[in-house]
Amino acid sequence: MTVHSSLPTPHSSRILVVAPSWIGDTILAQPLFVRLHERGAMIDVLAPAWSAPLLQRMPQIRRVIESPFRHGDFAFFARRALGRQLAAAHYAAAYVLPNSWKSALVPFFAGIPERIGYQGEARFGLLNRRHKLDEAELPQLAQRYARLADPAGSTRVPPLPAPHLASSREQQQAARHALGLPLDASPVIFCPGAEYGPAKRWPAPHFAALAQRLGSQADPVWILGSAADQVIGDSIVERAGACAVNLCGRTSLEQAIDLIAAARLVVSNDSGLMHVAAALERPLLALYGSSSPVYTPPLSTRAKIVTLNVECSPCFQRQCPLGHFKCMEGMAPDYVLSQSRTL
Structure with a gap:
């Protein structure tokens, strides 16, 4: 294997990665981790606490360092203090995935x-190997992250390794036991949330209608999400009755990973849990409306993108700017059900 002189020395290099804040983006960074690990890198990741369970399921990661900074925090002096603490690790290189100025401070002070x-954001003094992004050449976020493993100025677009999260049968059984769920079920799982905003969410009545077609009282659909998604989950259950069980807010991220790992089908909005399902290689229907399947597609051969490609989509807005929400309202449950038969 040819090793470029601008890359850290293989087999002995210790690398720090400053991870993105979002769950989905963290999974889309795994192809970069794979490429670095194949070159012998020992990878530590500075990441928010909520994404640590994902990183701990990636075999390429040696250690997760919890970032104390909330999304949007400047915290200059705290970042300087953390950087000085990390200086003792003698990292050979740091990869800064967020594009903000403040995200590059810790490696600089280390x-x-x-x-x-x-x-981005005038980081000339903070970064000393700066890549210039060609969005047309690298339309996918995962490609952009993975490109950072190459020398600046490279035009190579290599195939992306697929993300993969580990989940053992013992972990899956433990999650079900803790939540009082049947140990032998092979569930359909819905992920109806999307933290960015309602424009990314398939309507709850549509999810409920699909639950009535895919679930039953004896074998209900499991609905997963954060505490912020409890209301959506309750709305689905109210319409679907015993065909669905709302687990939103009841699981940790680790438990959600292990529940999804044994699903026979996952139906999800464009969200962090959608990327979790893809990384667990489950049959997946990924529903896109206001966001782009070109930019953040599920990286799995077992995923099918479902979108209507309406003329105003993707708009990347939190709320439908035109008020009609055709991209999601028009995606009928029967149409989504028909797409599941092609998986």
């Missing part, structure tokens, strides 16, 4: 000799 990322 004195890491190579600090790698995309140009």
